Amino acid sequence: MCDLEGTSKEHVPPLCLFPEPKDVKGLNFRNNLITVPxxxxxxxxxxxxxxxxxxxIAxxxxxxxxGYMQTITKVNRALRRKSSDFLGKSIMKNIKSGTKNINGYEFPVLFGNPDHERFLNCFxxxxxxxxxxxxxxxxxxxVSLLLGFIEHTQKDSQTFLEFCRKRFEMEDLRLEEKGQNPDVFKYQFCEPDVDGLIGFKLTFYGGTEVFGALIPEGKKPSYTLQDQILSMGLPIQYTLGDEKFQFNQNPDSNDNLHPLKKINK
Ligand SMILES: [Zn+2]
Known part of the structure; x- marks a missing residue:
């Protein structure tokens, strides 16, 4: 992160994401964890x-x-230590309870607005x-990031997310999945592209996905004609495999969806 001397070791991702054996019937999900100075x-x-x-995220x-086991053990312990408004104050705003249908079953869930800036900082x-x-x-x-686990209210952002997801699923991007405890955390890095950009995908607990790109200092991504048309707000359609992705279908949308810009909204 900086040029100062490394004086301690830090887990990447944080150690607390990996279940403690006592919370998972003695199983070990802390094999060969990554640390950096x-x-x-x-x-x-x-x-x-x-x-x-x-x-x-758990x-x-x-x-x-x-993820579920972490929620009913470590997360619940953490919440009990906190004041009752901790969730609404420090994790999500405008929390509402409701249900979500998953494979035909109704599950109780909480909805809310995430602390986007803090997420970006963590990832x-x-x-x-x-x-x-x-x-x-x-x-x-x-680093440019796109949080795959957030439902974006702007249509173009949501479409772009599905576009990224599809891209990583496609044959030519089948990249090695790294991580010694893949059910907790795994990651994929692409080879640098012509501009030196390195695409990546992080996956937590098998379902929480983060997409992004590392953009080297001083590197300006080269823009294609399509990118330019897109940034002008004109409707455009990309075809990826057997799926079509439509952007700028709403002429009033000022959604900033270019993958190479920092997405802060
Ligand atoms: Zn530092």
């Missing part, structure tokens, strides 16, 4: 964010059993850490 400043700042990340609908740390782990050096540049 960290300066004191960055390590000290992180522990609150680690807990935020665990509480915010119980997301679509996660596997381990940015993880991506820089993974890059260091892979290359034994700092990544000099920016």
């Amino acid at each position: 960290s300066c004191e400043k960055h390590n000290a700042k992180k522990s609150n964010d680690d807990e935020f990340l665990l509480v915010a 119980g997301i609908v679509g996660n596997n059993q381990l 940015e740390h993880i991506v820089y850490g993974l890059y260091f782990h892979e290359h034994q050096k700092r990544f000099a540049g920016e």
Whole structure:
């Protein structure tokens, strides 16, 4: 993250995401965890964010059993230690309860607006850490992120997300999945493209997905004609495999969906 000397080790992703044996009937999901050196400043700042990340993603609908186990054990313990308004104050705004139909069953769920900035900060740390782990050096540049587990209200953002997901599912992008405890966390890095951009996908608990790109310092992505038309707000359709993805169908939309720009909305 910075040029200061690494004085401690930090887990990537945070250790608390990996179940403790006592919470999963003695099973071990803490094999060969990734650690990277960290300066004191960055390590000290992180522990609150680690807990935020665990509480915010473990119980997301679509996660596997381990996410569920983490929710009913470690997350619940954390919530009991906090004040009763912790969820609504520190995790999601405008919380509403409801149900969601999954495979024909109605499940009780909470809906709300996520703390997007804080999520970006957490995942940015993880991506820089993974890059260091892979290359034994700092990544000099920016990270652009797209949170796959959030339902975007703007149609173009949601379409773009599905576009990314499809791209990673396609044959030519079948990339090696890394991570020694893949049911908790796994990641994929693409080879750098012509502009040096490195696409990636992170998956937590089998269902919580984050897409993004590492953009090297001083590298300006080259724009294709399609990109330009897209940024002008004209309707456009991409075909990927057997699926079509339509953007800018609503002329009033000022949705900023370009993949190479930092998505902060
Ligand atoms: Zn630092």
